[in-house]
Amino acid sequence: MTRIFIQDKATFKTTARTYDDAGFLHVPGRVSKTGTQQYLRRELGLDGDPNARVTVYRPPEEVFAADSLASFDGADVTVMHPGELVNAKNYRKTSVGLIRGPGQQDGDFVKADLVVKDADAIAAIEKRGFVELSAGYTAEYEHSPGTTDDGTEYEYVQRGIRINHAALLPAGAARAGRQARLYDHQPKGSTMSKITLDSGRSVEVQDEATAALVQDHIDRLQKQVTDAQAELDKRQATIDGQAEQITKLQAATADDQITARLKAVTDARARAEKIAPGVTFDSIDPVEIQRQALAKARPSTDWAAKSEAYVQAAFDMAFDQVETTDAHADQKRKLAEDGAKVVTDKAKMPAYDSYTARFTQPQAKE
Structure with missing residues (x-):
């Protein structure tokens, strides 16, 4: 199997942070998770339409494998992805901190302790909202189609995951879901988070992590409904086409x-x-x-x-x-x-x- 460099993006909200005497920012965060994720064929080096999507399964035994968790220790922190693995040639231009210690299982996620050392990067987090995490890593992709326990079909299985860096990004691209985020110690008191229901009505939930979990679940259900409707429309179009063909044949045999x-x-x-x-x-x-x-x-x-x-x-x-x-x-x-x-x-x-x-x-x- 070919080892491929890939980047995962994960959304989270701004958290409370701790600083040491040198001014370095210390903050834990959920960096990656198990389950299925969408990739473009070109990201995996596959033939065919480069913009076609491929569903990849990240099984727990791979995500939480000892060697994979160990690869978090010492991995660099960057602002945006450098477009390639962090290496000796681009280190000075790309690294703004590091991950201290191996990754740790946290439910379906891998938690890591980030140390951000660069003043500009800290300012980007505090003032510009660069509060998303995106893991940059290499992995092997095994073509082994299957279905997860929740009924999601996939084409490839990701194995041999090795972390190279974790990038700080602005809000937007959340490949690993809304719960992949920095932890919040809430020193300023509890805050309320809004959840938008399918009806369009918003409700407030006090616990931020619970809100993210519920919203992520709602988003997944909405996607399943959308996919099911698309499949139904596709089948209905086929039925309508066959009915039209039957009508034409009946007319032709009159x-x-x-x-x-x-x-x-x-x-x-x-x-x-x-x-x-x-x-x-x-x-x-x-x-x-x-x-x-x-x-x-x-x-x-x-x-x-x-x-x-x-x-x-x-x-x-x-x-x-x-x-x-x-x-x-x-x-x-x-x-x-x-x-x-x-x-x-x-x-x-x-x-x-x-x-x-x-x-x-x-x-x-x-």
Whole structure:
């Protein structure tokens, strides 16, 4: 399996923080979690549409594996992702702190203790709201489709997770869900958090972690409803398309339609035989009959590549030419017959007989 660098984003709210004598910020936070997450195919180096989404399962035995948790210890903290793993070449430009100690299981999450040392990074957290965590790590992806206990289908399983850094980001992209957040010690007293229900009504919950948990659950349920509705719409579209096809087939098999079809085929064959006498037909499609007749009458043209409209127009012109030629032939034949009749009728006249006798009978001598 190929080891791939990936980044996970996790949302959380601003928390109470502790500072040491050097001014460094110490704060624990939930950095990653188990379950399924969405990735783009290009993120995993997969073929096909690079923007297509792939569902990846992060099983607990991988997320909480001893080697994976140990990789948190000493991992760097960055502001935004550097676009690559933190290394000796980019360390001075990217690292603003570190994670102290290994990761620890916290329910479905991995908790880590962050130490932010850079003054600008601390200011970004306090004044600019850079209060999201996003883990940067490498992992292996095993193609092993399956379904989680909650019914979510996935295509790949993530294994061999090794943490490289945790990035501080502004609010927005929450790949690991709303509960992946910094802990809040609440030194200023309890605060109320709002939860927006599906109806659009908001309710307040005192415990912030509970609010995040409930909101995340609501979001997941809403997504399931949306996905189910999309699947229903897709199936309904298929049913509607089949119903339309049935209606068309019923119309096409009606008695008047069959009669019209037979007449069209018969007329096309009759006209085609005039255009190309002796042509053999292997189709009951009027247009294909026209193509076959034209192919014999005018073999220099690739009639198979011509559109139906072009074929029909050429066929009508060819038939008109044949009809005109036949009409001229009939006219000449009639004129010839009429001329022969005139000569025959004249031969039967007495005067004509007397006239011709003067030249054909011997004359008496005096």
